[in-house]
Amino acid sequence: MSEVRFPELSKEQPDAEGVLATWFVNDGDQVASGQLLGEVMVDKASGDVLAPAAGRVRLLVAEEQAARQGTVIATVE
Amino acid sequence: MSVTDSAATTASAPAARKLTTARAIAEGIAQEMERDTSVFVLGEDIGKYGGIFSATTGLLDKFGPERVIDTPISETAFIGLGTGAAVEGMRPIVELMFADFFGVAMDQIYNHMAKICFESGGNVRVPMVLMMAAGGGYSDAAQHSQCLWGTFAHLPGMKVVVPSNPADAKGLMISAIRDDNPVVYMFHKGVMGLPWMAKNPRSIAPVAEEPYETPIGQAAVAREGGDATVVTVSLSVHHALDVAEQLSAEHGIELEVIDLRSLVPLDREAVLTSVAKTGHLLVVDEDYQSFGLSGEIAATVAETDPGLLRAPVRRVAVPDVPIPYARSLESAVLPTRERIKAAARELVGA
Numbered sequence: 043m044s045e046v047r048f049p050e051l052s053k054e055q056p057d058a059e060g061v062l063a064t065w066f067v068n069d070g071d072q073v074a075s076g077q078l079l080g081e082v083m084v085d086k087a088s089g090d091v092l093a094p095a096a097g098r099v100r101l102l103v104a105e106e107q108a109a110r111q112g113t114v115i116a117t118v119e
Numbered sequence: 120m121s122v123t124d125s126a127a128t129t130a131s132a133p134a135a136r137k138l139t140t141a142r143a144i145a146e147g148i149a150q151e152m153e154r155d156t157s158v159f160v161l162g163e164d165i166g167k168y169g170g171i172f173s174a175t176t177g178l179l180d181k182f183g184p185e186r187v188i189d190t191p192i193s194e195t196a197f198i199g200l201g202t203g204a205a206v207e208g209m210r211p212i213v214e215l216m217f218a219d220f221f222g223v224a225m226d227q228i229y230n231h232m233a234k235i236c237f238e239s240g241g242n243v244r245v246p247m248v249l250m251m252a253a254g255g256g257y258s259d260a261a262q263h264s265q266c267l268w269g270t271f272a273h274l275p276g277m278k279v280v281v282p283s284n285p286a287d288a289k290g291l292m293i294s295a296i297r298d299d300n301p302v303v304y305m306f307h308k309g310v311m312g313l314p315w316m317a318k319n320p321r322s323i324a325p326v327a328e329e330p331y332e333t334p335i336g337q338a339a340v341a342r343e344g345g346d347a348t349v350v351t352v353s354l355s356v357h358h359a360l361d362v363a364e365q366l367s368a369e370h371g372i373e374l375e376v377i378d379l380r381s382l383v384p385l386d387r388e389a390v391l392t393s394v395a396k397t398g399h400l401l402v403v404d405e406d407y408q409s410f411g412l413s414g415e416i417a418a419t420v421a422e423t424d425p426g427l428l429r430a431p432v433r434r435v436a437v438p439d440v441p442i443p444y445a446r447s448l449e450s451a452v453l454p455t456r457e458r459i460k461a462a463a464r465e466l467v468g469a
Contacts, residue, residue: 063314064323066137077136083314106318 044094046116048109051084059110060084062103069101079116082109093118135325139312141173143285143326147292148175148212150330152182155210158296161188161197162214171216172252172311194224198249202232205247210296215251218267218305232301233276244299248292254307254354254405256453257316261441264449268352269411271303272382278302278335279383283310283356285324287380290333298335307405309354321357336384340393344373347399347467350390350416352379355403355454362460370469382412387419391427394420398429399466403454408436433462
């Protein structure tokens with residue numbers, strides 16, 4: 043199982059809180075390695091969340107929900 | 120709702136890949152740049168910044184600064200550059216940051232880009248895409264919120280396309296790049312699916328991964344219905360679909376929503392076919408009301424067969440005032456769901 047972490051958009055504040063803006067996949071979807079899974083935002087900076095491996099994705103954070111940088115927001119099994 | 124108990128867990132094949140409209144545009148451009156080395160992109164902040172509304176994000180990393188060119192702030196210079204390059208056989212995509220900025224470069228646009236083919240007796244082609252952001256709804260005031268597609272459509276010599284969703288945005292961009300005529304490609308900021316704008320679920324949808332064309336000049340029936348026809352474009356398609364769902368649930372009124380997708384050429388047949396079915400026409404346009412798209416659609420029916428109409432045509436557009444900054448005033452002039460719903464109910468007498 044691979045963990046998908048909230049990417050570090052703010053280098054100055056490693057524990058900055060952001061928002062899970064968009065999931066491009068549904069919970070349980072089969073995804074390919076490197077596929078775009080979602081988009082996150084810290085303040086107005088946004089970043090992509092890519093699949094670290096192929097498999098079935100599990101979404102752990104809902105859209106619009108806040109999350110800290112570095113926390114696990116999804117897994118790929 | 121828990122995100123972990125979705126019904127999608129039974130899926131075994133990869134689900135249809137979804138993109139935002141902004142990403143779909145950038146993907147369409149990238150695929151054409153891979154296919155054809157004469158395609159290049161230029162404009163303000165389209166390289167390092169990725170486009171102020173993200174229509175060109177990732178292109179600089181893929182194709183480098185010779186084909187993805189950040190320009191100085193002179194719209195006249197870089198639109199003229201694009202026209203010159205197109206005349207010499209390249210296929211430039213020029214981004215004008217906001218449609219509102221066309222004024223400083225209008226001579227380059229409507230006297231040169233749009234007329235060179237005509238004035239050369241068809242001997243010189245201008246295969247250029249002039250891409251620009253349009254529309255309001257986020258308090259960006261009178262000089263950054265206009266749609267203005269009626270202005271470009273009014274002036275001969277340019278095709279004008281206005282996609283409302285990710286799949287059309289990619290297909291129309293590829294068609295625009297391959298077209299030998301100048302194509303004005305206008306995206307409403309509210310359909311781009313940007314995380315820092317108001318959330319719009321209709322701006323994120325499945326998009327085929329391979330390159331494909333969406334025909335320029337062909338409207339789409341976004342929703343079928345028998346009671347009234349709503350002819351509209353861009354973000355107003357999303358609002359019209361929302362209203363159609365509400366009226367269906369609350370009053371049993373079924374709206375047919377026509378997404379024009381292109382203003383030039385205009386798919387008049389699609390309008391007439393739908394009005395022949397419903398007998399009722401509502402035109403929704405985020406551009407100014409007078410001398411524009413809404414009047415053109417009404418005239419199309421009136422000139423062809425006014426007998427199709429069982430009630431007078433209704434219009435929901437921006438009254439002829441600049442777009443206000445104050446949120447309350449701005450929403451009073453924009454074609455909101457509330458205004459569309461009230462007009463649709465009046466139209467069918469419900």
